[in-house]
Amino acid sequence: MELLSQLMDRLQRHPKRIVFPEGEDIRVIQAARQFQSLRLGAPILLGKREKIERIASGARISLEGIRIIDPQHSEDLERLARAYRMLVASHGMKLVECKHAMLNPNYFGAMMVALHQADGFVSGATSPTSVVLRPLTQIVRLAPGIRIPVGCAVAELEDRSVGARGVLFLADCAVSVDPSMDDLADIAVAT
Numbered sequence: 001m002e003l004l005s006q007l008m009d010r011l012q013r014h015p016k017r018i019v020f021p022e023g024e025d026i027r028v029i030q031a032a033r034q035f036q037s038l039r040l041g042a043p044i045l046l047g048k049r050e051k052i053e054r055i056a057s058g059a060r061i062s063l064e065g066i067r068i069i070d071p072q073h074s075e076d077l078e079r080l081a082r083a084y085r086m087l088v089a090s091h092g093m094k095l096v097e098c099k100h101a102m103l104n105p106n107y108f109g110a111m112m113v114a115l116h117q118a119d120g121f122v123s124g125a126t127s128p129t130s131v132v133l134r135p136l137t138q139i140v141r142l143a144p145g146i147r148i149p150v151g152c153a154v155a156e157l158e159d160r161s162v163g164a165r166g167v168l169f170l171a172d173c174a175v176s177v178d179p180s181m182d183d184l185a186d187i188a189v190a191t
Helices: 002-013 026-037 049-058 077-087 095-102 105-114 129-140 181-190
Strands: 016-020 041-046 067-069 151-156 167-172
Touching: 002 151, 016 026, 016 105, 026 041, 026 049, 041 105, 049 067, 077 095, 077 105, 077 129, 095 105, 105 129, 167 181
Parallel strands: 016 041, 041 067
Antiparallel strands: 151 167
């Protein structure tokens, strides 16, 4: 697990703010606790504060060092909605529609990343990939030169002769339904 150790060491030296849109799920609360306990960064759970506190209390999970934001009652709701409206100006969305979109934790979290209120976004425990990717591709956008979103899994093997010193990056074309030949080539290059 050399790669994982290197990544954890780097995060401990340069902690990141990670937003977890599915903050009302026990697994996500546990992951946020672990992330904070390992000093990897500052986790941000999105969801109803009372519900998150009740779930954490029932499972005896400390929320110390974990920020909780309820999008519906956030002081940033208006600002995030206005910023989102600027991004989707060509769609002619009204501010009220943009506020409604920001009530969706995946959209709220994506805007936090876009506005540099968070460094990263972890979602998908309770939401299908398409629901997670939609706001990310609309708000955060793809990196220059990347045409389609790509999922990737990393496997670290004991056999160092395989891959790059035992590390394999496995492209996941499940993000793109029925990829063309060009899509598959782009997925391979991006991975």
